[in-house]
Amino acid sequence: MTMRESLEQALAEKDLGLNQFQTLIQRLLDYGIICRDESQVEAELYDLFLRIETLVDEYLAFAGIRYFHEPRFEYVRLVPPGSQLPGVDDETEDAPFNQGLRAALPPALVAVVMVLAVEYEKALREARVDERGLANLSLEALSLSLKNLLGRSLPDALQERKALFRQMRQLRLVRMSAEADLLQGDSWLQIRPMILTLVSPDVLSQIEDHAGQSIVIGDADDTALESTGPRDNSSVDSGAGE
The missing domain is CATH 1.10.10 (Arc Repressor Mutant, subunit A)
Incomplete structure (x- = not known):
């Protein structure tokens, strides 16, 4: 069974399709954060994340991407390489600081x-x-x-x-x-x-x-x-x- 087939099977068990998973991942990668109280769109995506957090975790881990989930305030945020966030161990302390998810800000x-x-x-x-x-x-x-x-x-x-x-x-x-x-x-x-x-x-x-x-x-x-x-x-x- 291919990785795609395995993912589709796991999603089907939750009555979800691959397109919903892709929408969630793309939003996370595009914006870096999803906040439930930001909009109806993000509320739906956050609720979707809660349903398939294990699958999201496995997918992002495979790509070497970490995230921080704060259930109290209902948001999930991608973690730039080298960052130190509460409750998140820094597993990439040797990663380059000026590439990938780290974006220079004005x-x-x-x-x-x-x-x-x-x-x-x-x-x-x-x-x-x-x-x-x-x-x-x-x-x-x-x-x-x-x-x-x-x-x-x-x-x-x-x-x-x-x-x-x-x-x-x-x-x-x-x-x-x-x-x-x-x-x-x-x-x-x-x-x-x-x-x-x-x-x-x-x-x-x-x-x-x-x-x-x-x-x-x-x-x-x-x-x-x-x-x-x-x-x-x-x-x-x-x-x-x-």
């Missing part, structure tokens, strides 16, 4: 995500996280924190700011209303719990210990932020996850 995006992680940690300490693991933050508070912690600012141009927040939504790091005015400080966003799977505790400590001082963020900073997901943002529209 310094401006790295800076904002690092600050969002600090704010999320603060919300956890102050019990300001809801039952879904979401923490509310205003754009004004984000701007002040970005300035105080890293000495940086959000982009002034609307299009640049839209691109920045679109990337964060694609990475499933924040939720925002489609009607939110990104130039108004009283607009709000919600920080997702998976933010802490991208920024290590060491980096968070460094940011807080050097608040207000200059911290270099750029291509040389390989440990600040690790990403999976769309590698060509120009090919992904603002409706990622719809």
Whole structure:
């Protein structure tokens, strides 16, 4: 029996077809993450993942790809080579750091995500996280924190700011209303719990210990932020996850 035939037989036992398995795998590889509360499409894919997690695990393991599943907040995320995530052993510490699932991210995006992680940690300490693991933050508070912690600012141009927040939504790091005015400080966003799977505790400590001082963020900073997901943002529209 071929591998395909074996997979089809295992899926048939769960009343599923190969096309459903392929859709799930393709979505994971394209976006790097599936969040149940993101959209109806992702809710259905996440529920499908729960039904066939063993098969997904075996398939990805065969390809040398790891994933992290957080059932409490209902998301599954692919793990870039060399990453260290809670509950996930690093089995690829000798793997190259600049290929495959690891995608280089713009310094401006790295800076904002690092600050969002600090704010999320603060919300956890102050019990300001809801039952879904979401923490509310205003754009004004984000701007002040970005300035105080890293000495940086959000982009002034609307299009640049839209691109920045679109990337964060694609990475499933924040939720925002489609009607939110990104130039108004009283607009709000919600920080997702998976933010802490991208920024290590060491980096968070460094940011807080050097608040207000200059911290270099750029291509040389390989440990600040690790990403999976769309590698060509120009090919992904603002409706990622719809």
